[in-house]
Amino acid sequence: MEMNDAEDEEFGFSRNYFLAKELGGSAVKSTRKLSDINIVDEQELRAAVSNIEPKHEKEIEDLINSYKSLYPRWAFDLRCGLGLLMYGFGSKKTLLEDFASTSLTEYSVFVINGYLPTINIKQVLISLAEVLWDQLKTKRGAPSKSLAKDQQPFSSRSIDDLLSFLDGSEDRTNDFLLFVIIHNIDGPGLRDSETQQYLARVASCSNIRMMASIDHVNAPLLWDKKMVHTQFNWCWYHVPTFVPYKIEGTFFPLILAHGNTTQTAKNAVIVLQSLTPNAQGVFKILAEYQLSHSEEEGMPIDNLPEGILMARIACYIPITSEALEKLLVEMTQ
Template identity: 60%
Template sequence: MLIFNVLLQELRDAYANLGPKHEKEINDLMNSYKKSYSEWVFILRCGFGLLMYGFGSKKFLIEDFASSALTDYSVVVINGYLQQIHLKQVVITLAELLWDQLKMHGKTTWENVPKNQPFNTKSMDDLIAFLDGPHLEDKECFVCVVVHNIDGPSLRDSDTQQYLARIAACSHIRVVASIDHVNAPLLWDKKMVHTQFNWYWLHVPTFAPYNIEGTFFPLILAHSGSAQTVKTASIVLQSLTPNAQSVFKVVAEHQLAHPNEEGMPLNNLYTFCRERFLVSSQITLNAHLTEFKDHELVKTRRNPDGQDCIYIPLTSEALEKLVQEIIH
C-alpha cells in the first residue's frame, strides 16, 4: 500500500509538471471550429442532439460554443467526469428554468405545479413529463443541457443513461454532449441513439489536454495536502464562469473573516450576491452551489440557530492563498 501511494504521488507530480505543447496549432484548430457554430445551432433547433467525439478534451470547445452561440437559451452543465452527479437536482434546475421561460411567454398553466412551483417535491417522472409538455407551440423555447463526458464514470450505469435519454427526448430540451471512451456507443440501444438522444455525430478532435477531467480521479478536496488542494481548487475555479468565481470568493472571504462560525448562512449569501448583481435569482445561486458541491469545493452544515451554512473544507492558510493568488 505504501508503494502504491508513493507511485500515485509521483504520477500526480509528473502530471502537474507537464508543460503545454503545440499551443498555436491547438488554438488554430479550435478557432477553425467557430465557423461551424451557426450550423450547430441550426442542428439543435431542428431537434437533434449534438454528440462530439475525437481525440482531445472537448470541454473548452463546448463551453465556448455554449457561451457564444447559445446566448438566447438557458444552459445547464453536467460534468460527467465527476465521481458523483445529482441528476435529480439537474432535472429540477431544468424545470425551474423552463418555468421561468413559460412565465415570460405567459404560459404558466400546469396542473401538477402550484404557483409556488415546488419542483423539489416532484418525482423524476413528473419532472420529465413537465419538460416534455406541450406548453408552447413555439419550438424555439428550450433549455440546452451540456454534458461533458456523457460516458463518464458517474453516468455510465444503465439507469442514469435511461434517464438522460428520456430527458433528451423532451420537447423543450436539447443536448450537447461529448464522449471519449472508445466503447461509449455501447451505452445506448438503437432507440436511445436514433429516437431519444437523436444524435448528430460531430468529429471534432481538439488534441487539447484533459487538464480538468484528469483532476477528478478521484478529487477528495478535504483529504489532500494543502498545496495539492489549492492547485485542484484553482483548476476547478478556472473552469467556472466569472460570476461563479465571484460567488465562491464571497463565501471564502466570509469564512476568513469569521473563522469560528459554521459558515455563511444561505440567506445571507443570497442577499449579498443579489445586492452585488452576482446572481439574478435564487435559482441562479442554487445552480452555482450545486456545481460547487459536485466539485467538492463547498459543503453545508447547520449553525446553532438552525440555519444552513455554506463552508469551504480548506484550512485558513490554504483558503487565504487561494483567494490572494488565484481568484481575481
C-alpha cells in the first residue's frame, strides 16, 4: 500500500512538472531586457554600497574572536613546515593580519595582496628577496664571502635567479623564518598556472612559511598533487567570517554601472567569456561591422557569412565605439 502511494506521488509530481512546462511555453513572454535598466554611475553605485548598514556585527565579532583560540595551533603548524590555507565565506584579511600581529611578532612577515588585479609576480619576488637578504645580514652581521656575491641588485635578476636565491641553502641555517601571508592566492592577478608554480617554489623554500586565503569555488584546481602535498604542503582550515569583501571588492568591476571606456570593455569581455566560441565569433563580426558602419543601427542578418550560428543573447551592455575597439583587442588576445 505504501509503495502504491509513493508511485502515485511520483507520478503526480512528474505530471505537474510537464504541465507547468507546457503552460510556461504558451504564456506571453516578457519583452523586458537588461538594457532597459537605468544604469547608474559607478562612483554613485559604490557610494550607495558603502552606505549599506552592516548587520549581525556582534555575531560576526564573536565568531572571529572564537578563531583566536586556534592561533597557537596555526603558529605551531607553520613552524613545523606546513602551509596554512584558509577558506570559507567572508573576507579573511583582518583575521590573517590579526594572527600575524599577535602570534608572529618575533618573526618577519611579508604580506601579498593577491586581490590586486595589477599585481606583478616578479616585483613580489624582488621584494621578498630583499626582505630575506636583510634578514641574512641582521642574523650574521657582515655578509660572508658566499653571500657577498648575492649583493647584485635583485631588480636586475631573472625570476629563476630570484627563486634560486630564495631557495639557496648555502651558508644558511634554519635559525630564522620568514612568514609570507597571501590574501587571495586565487586572485585574478595570481590565477595563471605559471604564477602558481612560482608561488609553490617559494612555499617550499627552507626559510619561508606560507599562509594564504582562497575564495573562488574552483581555487583547488589551480594546483596538482605535487604542489598541494609537497610544495605548498597545505593544511586546510575552514574559517568563515561573514565579513564583507569591502577592500577586495573595490578592485572588481560593477557590471550594472556606467564606467570609463576600459572598464566598459572589461565588463563586455566578462559577458562574452560565458558564450560559446560560435557566439563569440558572431559578436566579433558584428563589432567589426559596427565600427566600419557607424551610421547604421546594426548589421542585417542576411549579411552574416554562411555557416555562422546566430546566438540568442540574454543580456546587453551599452558600449561606445572606443570601448568596442578595445573589446576587439581583448577578443583577439
